Amino acid sequence: MTDEQRDQPEAEPQTPTPQEVEAEPVAPGEANQGPTVDMPPPGTPDQHAAPGTSNLAIYGWAAACHLLGLADFSFSFLMIGILAPLVLWLALKDSDPEVDHAGKETINFQLNLLFWQVIFTGLAFCFIGIPLLIALPVLEIVLVVLATIETFNGKRYRYPYIVRILE
DSSP: OOHHHHHSOOOOOOOOOOOOOOOOOOOGGGSOOSOOOOOOOTTOOOTTSOTTOOHHHHHHHHHHHHHGGGGGTTOGGGOHHHHHHHHHHHHHTTTOHHHHHHHHHHHHHHHHHHHHHHHHHHHHTTTSHHHHHHHHHHHHHHHHHHHHHHHHTTOOOOOTTOOOSOO
């Protein structure tokens, strides 16, 4: 290296300029594969979150959606387990994709629990529904706790064997 080269400051790397590209043709059967959504993949932390941000700050509201399902103390007739997550979901669904997913899942799960509680109450008169009415709150608590843990770990939890009314 010569003295002249050492005296000159290093050139800063230039950022590439955006280029327009031509879209590839789509085969007739591949068109309209569903809506394209500009959302991070499941479990991706928010890009705007500061480095070292805790999972509570990133996934706290999504986990709260699941936990609010327990606000009715496992009596779905009270409707609090549906209304509390519904309010949170409606307030934050547009600003946080994790809350949007968790809110839909929680509301769907709570609506399914309400449906099964009504059916099992009717079957209780035949004594068939009594053990099922006892098992339903246990199932609710276990699945809500699992959903909350999975959400805190950055995974999107889907409740098993439910009819999804909200998609």
